[in-house]
Amino acid sequence: MQLLKNMSLALLMGLAATFSYAHGQIKHSKTTTVSIQGSTESCKAMIEKAGTQKKLSRLTWDAATQKAALVYNSHATSKDAVLKRVALAGFDNEGYNAPEETYRTLPATCWYKGAPEAMQPHAAHSETQQNDPSARSAEATAASALEPLYKAYFSINSALVQSDSKTVAQKAGELNGLVKAVKMGALNNDEHEVWMSVMNDLQKQAAALQSAGSIEKQRAAFAPLSGTVYKLIKASKLPYKVYYNHCPMYKGGANWLSNEQGIKNPYYGSKMMTCGSTRETLQ
Template structure:
């Protein structure tokens, strides 16, 4: 009887684990290495990576390996690892921001193998690679012209090398005829090339400085708030299709945000709010049920409000409250337009905070 009881316990545990995975449709399982130290790390890593009915993470403290099972039509391994990185834990693919790592408890601070932590979305990495490529191109170009400059050791200026390479063959063809005139010709060309080079260098520097000084600094959080307000307006109009589309754009903006380029205090706030923001934006974009969208909008609004102290808005914003839903939202309109009820109770609510423009 006792052995039968133990068997039933084992079967019930197995069934509960199996049912947890069965809720994930189109399941795909991958194993990845995630750095951490203790049981506290295990809880944080799994909470950051898990999404109900979408993704499940099981991390092993001893091996540092995580088994990730996810709905391959709704998410992927990279998205899960990015959320875990934002919680402060490096993987072999994505590194946590320094601010997120610094907030870990002492027992959770694992040894980091890489010295320059960067968490960026794919398109950000591409931009960085392109930027590095552009910075290196003058060196590469100079490297390609060096062989020709070795033949003409007296001509050292980069801009004169191409000019000299064009002139030298004709000079060599008539070398035996007029050696003295060739030397004079060479002597005449060299000062001209140097002057020409001296003229080009300052103008290049000035040209480089002009776009930088004339460029208007943009707020990196603009895209997040603009898309948030678009979602809010769609809910006010009870338009679930537009709300889903604008929420999808918000999700894209969240993924594209260069967290490592923000100031330290902004990085901390964004890193803390990012997992909830991404999950809320994804859930709103994944449904056309206006009731579910409005319920999720509560979480989205709460976390967007956490970023307000770091958002230099160029216009006055209002934090408004719906007593019927016990929920808030941000708005550009002083007049209350309730996103939780739309036309049913459009004016239900009040302004509880006025955020003055900082520009």
């Protein structure tokens, strides 16, 4: 109990010192305390470097409490932006988890959730993958942890093409669950950075599509969802081609993604099945 009191006192003293200094250096300053995971004092410099920007933010982390004092310019940045940078540096926090790839590169003294055992299977199978094309293909297929999410999106697209409102609602429910289940640490670095910027919008858009009643409302909800999924797919490593298509007629212009070549318009279905064109091919 006494140890906890001493730790709390030390944190409060650190907060006071940080706030006093940073307030004089940062305009429009706002102060808060955030939780950031790290194993030892040796992680301190890495965490603080990631969360500190000249004249924008200052982060002071305490290893004993796993808490950090944050002062930031509320007109130019945000707590969310700081926590994203800390996660990308390899440290889980109250807002975001670090990419597994980045965690593996941390010094052993900073492994706050144990040794990165996930590295071993990659090393063990590297020679097999080089010599066996089917093994490389299997590895590529599993490259993105977002693959189930993409499959659900493509199923929604197909149901809209068929004007099948019931299936759209069912697949939108699956998508909504998959979005909530995504493990940030399993994403590659590029996906991870995009995911942090779109995950809130994606969850709202999936929920909106799930609750949309008629096929017309479903199609209206599908348009912004497609824009968000496009950003993610561009950051993913997929073993197949994805076609980014454009319909000039629907509400002044709308886009969608398909894993099949050729135009099948989800916004009009059989009324104007081939209306549109492919703007970009992603892989």
